[in-house]
Amino acid sequence: MLWELEIKPLGRDGERERVCDEFDLLTHAERGGDLITASARGFLIEGDLTEEHRERLTGEVLLDPLVDAGTFAPVGTRAAHSYTVLLKPGVMDPVAQTVLDTLRLLGAPATAVRTFRRYFGPPEIPSLDRDVLFRKVLANDAIEQIVVGPVKAAHLAVGSPYQFKLVRVPIRELNDDGLVRLSKENTLALSLAEMQQVQAHFRDLGRDPTDAELETVAQTWSEHCSHKTLKGTITLTDHGTGETRTYKNLLKETVFGATQTIRAALGANDWCVSVFADNAGIVTFDDNFHICIKVETHNHPSAIEPYGGANTGLGGVIRDLLGTGLGAKPVCNTDVFCFAPPDYDPNKLPAGVLHPRRVMQGVVAGVRDYGNRMGIPTVNGAVLFDERYLANPLVFCGTVGIIPKDKAFKQVYDGDLIVAVGGRTGRDGIHGATFSSLELTHESETVSGGAVQIGNAITEKKVQDVIIQARDRGLFSAITDCGAGGFSSAVGEMAADLGATVMLDQAPLKYEGLSYTEIWISESQERMVLSVPPAKWPALLKLCEAEDVEAAVLGTFEASGRLKLSYEGNVVADLDMHFLHDGRPTVIKSAEWRAPAPAPHAPARGLEAEAAHDALLAILGHYSVSSKEWVIRQYDHEVQGGSAVKPLVGVMNDGPSDAAVVMPVLGSWTGAAVGCGINPQYADLDPYWMAAAAIDEAVRNVVAVGADPKRVAILDNFCWGNIHDPQVLGALVRTAEACRDVAVAFGTPFISGKDSLNNTYATQGGERLNIPHTLLVTALGRVPDVRRCVTMDLKEPGNALYLVGTTKDELGGSHFHLVTGRTGGHVPRVDLATAPKLFAAVHKAISGGLVRACHDLSEGGLAVAAAEMCFAGGIGADITGLPGELSDEAKLFSESPTRFLVEVKPADASAFEATFAGLPVARVGVTLSDTRLRIAGANGEWLVWVKLATLKEAWQKPLRW
Structure with missing residues (x-):
C-alpha cells in the first residue's frame, strides 16, 4: 500500500514566506500571499504499515510534535487543492534513502520512500503567474516535477527491468556535418577534428563504435577531464609588443614550468612531494605527515541546480582528497563564489537563467549541508559580485587534508581487483564531464538537467571512515574517486598504463532499468574505485560490511593494454588504451592580446571630506566587500577542534579574517594557513597584472596571520569565457604567463590546479554573455607555531x-x-x-x-x-x-x-x-x-x-x- 505522510508547521510557515517573497521578487508584485496560502512537506511511503507503525513514525521519527503536525493517509485521498513537488525519477533523494534505512531498522515493512514539498492555493491561477510560480519558484525543472492535485502511485516509479541490446553508432560513413550533429545531439562535446579522429580509428578497425566506446572517448577527451586547451598548442600574437609566442603546452610551459624551476632551485631542500600528478597536490608538513590540497569548480551544474551543483562540488573535492595517494583525511574546506548582484532586476533575466539571489541561497545551502554533515570545518573563502556572472555563476570548492608520509603514492598492479566502494549507481550525473565542457544556453536546463547530481554526505562520511581504516591496514594498492565520467574516468585513468576488464552488470544499482552505458558513465556520487590485491578482498569486504558501506568487485586490472567492458557476458566495449589516452588530436589555437583602449584618466584632485566619507561607506557596503557573516555562520568552522584562526575574528567575532589557520594534527602546534586571492575587475585593464595581484593577495593573506612565506604553496583555478574567441584566449595566455613569472619570483610553487572554460551563455537572440576573466589563487602556508599567529x-x-x-x-x-x-x-x-x-x-x-x-x-x-x-x-x-x-x-x-x-x-x-x-x-x-x-x-x-x-x-x- 502507498501511504502519504503530510507534515505542516504548527507555527510560522517559513517555507510559504520564502516562496511568496521569491515570487514577489520576480514579478515586482505582492501577490505571492494570494497564490500560496500554506505549505507542507512529507513522505510517500510504500509498504504495509500498521497503525502502530504509523503512530511510531509520527511520534518518534519523522516529525517533531512540538513544532510539526503530521497525518498519514492513503495516497490520493486528500481533498485540499495542492501543488506537490517531487524529484524526477532517477534523481538522488538522500533524505528518502535515510528514511528508508531508518524504517527498515525499526522493522517497518517499507519498500520505497520519496520526499515531497507541497503548497496550497486557489484552484485557478492566471497563466502568467502560474508560469513564474511553477517554473521559477516552486520547483527547478532540471530535477523536479510538479503534480497538480492528488499524487498517484505512478509517481513512485523509478525504473523498469533493462533488456540488453548492443547499440552501435554508425559513424564511419558520416560526412563532417553528420559528425558535428552526432557530437551535439549526444552531448559529446567533441570538435570536428576529434570526431574525425574517432571516425578514422574505427574505419581502421573495420567497425562502428558501440555507444559505450563513443561515450568513453568523449569523456576522456573532454575539456573537463583532459584540459586540452591549456595543454594544446597556442600561438599568441601580442599586438602591444609585436611579438608572436607559441606554446606547445601552455600549462606545462607556464604554471607547471614555474614549479619545476622553483623545485630545481630548492634542490635538496625541495618540500614538494607530488604536484600535478594526483587528485591533489602534496607538500611536506611535519615529521609524520604530508599535507595536501585541491580546489575544484562546479560551475555549470550550479547554474542549473544551485543546491545540487554546489553540494556535489564540495563532495567531489573531498573525494579528491580521499583519492590522493592512498587516501588523505580531510581537515578543512574552503569555498569561493562569484554571483551577479542579489538585487538584479528580474525583468532582465535571460531565458533559462535563475535569479542570482536564488542561486546564491542554493549554493550556500549546498556547501553548508555537505560540509557540516561530514564533520569537516569550512574555514575560508570569499564571495564576489559582478553582473557578468549572471548566467554563469562560479562555484569553487576546496579541501585540505593530511596523509601519512608512507601513504603518499599508489600503484595499480596487474591482477588487482577493480572494487567499487560507496554509493550505488543511478542515472544522476550522466554527461556531467561533457556538459561541463560546453557553453550554457537557454536550453541547458532542459537538455542537460540529467548532468546535475544530488549528493549524500552521510554516505560519503561512511566511505571516508572505511577508506582511512583500509589504508592503514594496507588493504588496497591504489584509489581514485568517481568524479566526472564516473567509472569510465576512474577505471580508465587507473588502468591507463595497464588495461582492464570490467563487468558492468556487477555494479550495485539504485534501481532497475539502467543500460550498460548509463552504468559506465553515470556520475552518481559518493563512489570510489580501489585497486585491491585478491588476497586482501575478503578483509576489505568484511570492513565495509562492518561500516555499512557497500563494496563490489567489478573486474580486474590486467596488462593487456585494452579496456574491455562486458554486460551479462556480452562484450560492449573494447578500446585500445593508447588511442583512448593519447589518440586525441592536439588542440591548435590562435590567440591575440591587444590592450584595451585606455579610458580617460581622471586627474588627481583634492578629496573633499564628505566625498571621502561617502566613498568609504559605499565601498564597505559594496556586495563584494561587505560582511559575509550570513554565509559564514551557516558553516561549522569549529568541528574537529583544530581551528586556530577563525573566518570571523575580533572582540565580537565578526571581523573579516585575512586567512584561516587550522591545526591538522591535534596535539601539535604546527598549523596550516589557507587564504585566497581573486581580482577579476583588474582583468578588464590587464589580465597579466590581475594574475599577479591574485597571487600577491593570496600570499599576503596567509603571511598576515603567521605563515612562513618560504613554505607557501599555491593553486590556480582558471575560469574563462568563450575560448574560441582569440581575444578571450589571449587574455588567458597572458594570465598564465603572469602565473609563471610571479610564482618564480615569490618562490611559491603551484602544486595543483583546475580550469573551467567556456563559461559563456548564448541567448536566444544570439548574444553571448562571457564571465570576466577570473583566476582564483589559493595559498596553503605552513605556520611554524600557531601560538604566534x-x-x-x-x-x-x-x-x-x-x-x-x-x-x-x-x-x-x-x-x-x-x-x-x-x-x-x-x-x-x-x-x-x-x-x-x-x-x-x-x-x-x-x-x-x-x-x-x-x-x-x-x-x-x-x-x-x-x-x-x-x-x-x-x-x-x-x-x-x-x-x-x-x-x-x-x-x-x-x-x-x-x-x-x-x-x-x-x-x-x-x-x-x-x-x-x-x-x-x-x-x-x-x-x-x-x-x-x-x-x-x-x-x-x-x-x-x-x-x-x-x-x-x-x-x-x-x-x-
Missing part, C-alpha cells in the same frame, strides 16, 4: 600603526572607481623584487612577537583596511602623515599590492622598524579608546571622521539576510 582586529589603545609597502597611484579597476563611477587609471602592479622581501620581514616581525594585529590592504585600500581593523577590535584610530606625493584619494583608496597595516606596541616600535630596514614602511597612526576612525589628508584636515558603529553598520547591512 595574529589576527586583523586592533587589540588596545595607545599602540602605533604602521603602513608596510609602497602606495602608488593605482586606482584602475579599484572599488573606489566602482562606487564613484570613475574609469581609467593604472592597474595595480606587483613589485616582484620587493614583494618577497616584505613578506619575509612581516613574517619575521610576527614570529618575533612584535605584531599585535596585521591586516592586508586589498579592496578599498588603506581606508577600508583601517575601518575593518577598528570595528573588528572595537578600538578607534587616528591616521595621519600618510607617505608619498600622491593625491588623497590615491593614499586612501589605491589598491597597490603587497601592503599591510600593522599594530605595534610602543615598546616594540624600534625593533619593528629595524626588521624593515631598507624596505618601505611608515608610522602612520595610533590606536585610541575613542570609538571612531579619523584619517587626515595632505593638508592635515580630517578627510574621514566617522563612528565605528556607522562603519560596521554599512559593512554588515547589505547581506544581513
Whole structure:
C-alpha cells in the first residue's frame, strides 16, 4: 500500500514566506500571499504499515510534535487543492534513502520512500503567474516535477527491468556535418577534428563504435577531464609588443614550468612531494605527515541546480582528497563564489537563467549541508559580485587534508581487483564531464538537467571512515574517486598504463532499468574505485560490511593494454588504451592580446571630506566587500577542534579574517594557513597584472596571520569565457604567463590546479554573455607555531600603526572607481623584487612577537583596511602623515599590492622598524579608546571622521539576510 505522510508547521510557515517573497521578487508584485496560502512537506511511503507503525513514525521519527503536525493517509485521498513537488525519477533523494534505512531498522515493512514539498492555493491561477510560480519558484525543472492535485502511485516509479541490446553508432560513413550533429545531439562535446579522429580509428578497425566506446572517448577527451586547451598548442600574437609566442603546452610551459624551476632551485631542500600528478597536490608538513590540497569548480551544474551543483562540488573535492595517494583525511574546506548582484532586476533575466539571489541561497545551502554533515570545518573563502556572472555563476570548492608520509603514492598492479566502494549507481550525473565542457544556453536546463547530481554526505562520511581504516591496514594498492565520467574516468585513468576488464552488470544499482552505458558513465556520487590485491578482498569486504558501506568487485586490472567492458557476458566495449589516452588530436589555437583602449584618466584632485566619507561607506557596503557573516555562520568552522584562526575574528567575532589557520594534527602546534586571492575587475585593464595581484593577495593573506612565506604553496583555478574567441584566449595566455613569472619570483610553487572554460551563455537572440576573466589563487602556508599567529582586529589603545609597502597611484579597476563611477587609471602592479622581501620581514616581525594585529590592504585600500581593523577590535584610530606625493584619494583608496597595516606596541616600535630596514614602511597612526576612525589628508584636515558603529553598520547591512 502507498501511504502519504503530510507534515505542516504548527507555527510560522517559513517555507510559504520564502516562496511568496521569491515570487514577489520576480514579478515586482505582492501577490505571492494570494497564490500560496500554506505549505507542507512529507513522505510517500510504500509498504504495509500498521497503525502502530504509523503512530511510531509520527511520534518518534519523522516529525517533531512540538513544532510539526503530521497525518498519514492513503495516497490520493486528500481533498485540499495542492501543488506537490517531487524529484524526477532517477534523481538522488538522500533524505528518502535515510528514511528508508531508518524504517527498515525499526522493522517497518517499507519498500520505497520519496520526499515531497507541497503548497496550497486557489484552484485557478492566471497563466502568467502560474508560469513564474511553477517554473521559477516552486520547483527547478532540471530535477523536479510538479503534480497538480492528488499524487498517484505512478509517481513512485523509478525504473523498469533493462533488456540488453548492443547499440552501435554508425559513424564511419558520416560526412563532417553528420559528425558535428552526432557530437551535439549526444552531448559529446567533441570538435570536428576529434570526431574525425574517432571516425578514422574505427574505419581502421573495420567497425562502428558501440555507444559505450563513443561515450568513453568523449569523456576522456573532454575539456573537463583532459584540459586540452591549456595543454594544446597556442600561438599568441601580442599586438602591444609585436611579438608572436607559441606554446606547445601552455600549462606545462607556464604554471607547471614555474614549479619545476622553483623545485630545481630548492634542490635538496625541495618540500614538494607530488604536484600535478594526483587528485591533489602534496607538500611536506611535519615529521609524520604530508599535507595536501585541491580546489575544484562546479560551475555549470550550479547554474542549473544551485543546491545540487554546489553540494556535489564540495563532495567531489573531498573525494579528491580521499583519492590522493592512498587516501588523505580531510581537515578543512574552503569555498569561493562569484554571483551577479542579489538585487538584479528580474525583468532582465535571460531565458533559462535563475535569479542570482536564488542561486546564491542554493549554493550556500549546498556547501553548508555537505560540509557540516561530514564533520569537516569550512574555514575560508570569499564571495564576489559582478553582473557578468549572471548566467554563469562560479562555484569553487576546496579541501585540505593530511596523509601519512608512507601513504603518499599508489600503484595499480596487474591482477588487482577493480572494487567499487560507496554509493550505488543511478542515472544522476550522466554527461556531467561533457556538459561541463560546453557553453550554457537557454536550453541547458532542459537538455542537460540529467548532468546535475544530488549528493549524500552521510554516505560519503561512511566511505571516508572505511577508506582511512583500509589504508592503514594496507588493504588496497591504489584509489581514485568517481568524479566526472564516473567509472569510465576512474577505471580508465587507473588502468591507463595497464588495461582492464570490467563487468558492468556487477555494479550495485539504485534501481532497475539502467543500460550498460548509463552504468559506465553515470556520475552518481559518493563512489570510489580501489585497486585491491585478491588476497586482501575478503578483509576489505568484511570492513565495509562492518561500516555499512557497500563494496563490489567489478573486474580486474590486467596488462593487456585494452579496456574491455562486458554486460551479462556480452562484450560492449573494447578500446585500445593508447588511442583512448593519447589518440586525441592536439588542440591548435590562435590567440591575440591587444590592450584595451585606455579610458580617460581622471586627474588627481583634492578629496573633499564628505566625498571621502561617502566613498568609504559605499565601498564597505559594496556586495563584494561587505560582511559575509550570513554565509559564514551557516558553516561549522569549529568541528574537529583544530581551528586556530577563525573566518570571523575580533572582540565580537565578526571581523573579516585575512586567512584561516587550522591545526591538522591535534596535539601539535604546527598549523596550516589557507587564504585566497581573486581580482577579476583588474582583468578588464590587464589580465597579466590581475594574475599577479591574485597571487600577491593570496600570499599576503596567509603571511598576515603567521605563515612562513618560504613554505607557501599555491593553486590556480582558471575560469574563462568563450575560448574560441582569440581575444578571450589571449587574455588567458597572458594570465598564465603572469602565473609563471610571479610564482618564480615569490618562490611559491603551484602544486595543483583546475580550469573551467567556456563559461559563456548564448541567448536566444544570439548574444553571448562571457564571465570576466577570473583566476582564483589559493595559498596553503605552513605556520611554524600557531601560538604566534595574529589576527586583523586592533587589540588596545595607545599602540602605533604602521603602513608596510609602497602606495602608488593605482586606482584602475579599484572599488573606489566602482562606487564613484570613475574609469581609467593604472592597474595595480606587483613589485616582484620587493614583494618577497616584505613578506619575509612581516613574517619575521610576527614570529618575533612584535605584531599585535596585521591586516592586508586589498579592496578599498588603506581606508577600508583601517575601518575593518577598528570595528573588528572595537578600538578607534587616528591616521595621519600618510607617505608619498600622491593625491588623497590615491593614499586612501589605491589598491597597490603587497601592503599591510600593522599594530605595534610602543615598546616594540624600534625593533619593528629595524626588521624593515631598507624596505618601505611608515608610522602612520595610533590606536585610541575613542570609538571612531579619523584619517587626515595632505593638508592635515580630517578627510574621514566617522563612528565605528556607522562603519560596521554599512559593512554588515547589505547581506544581513
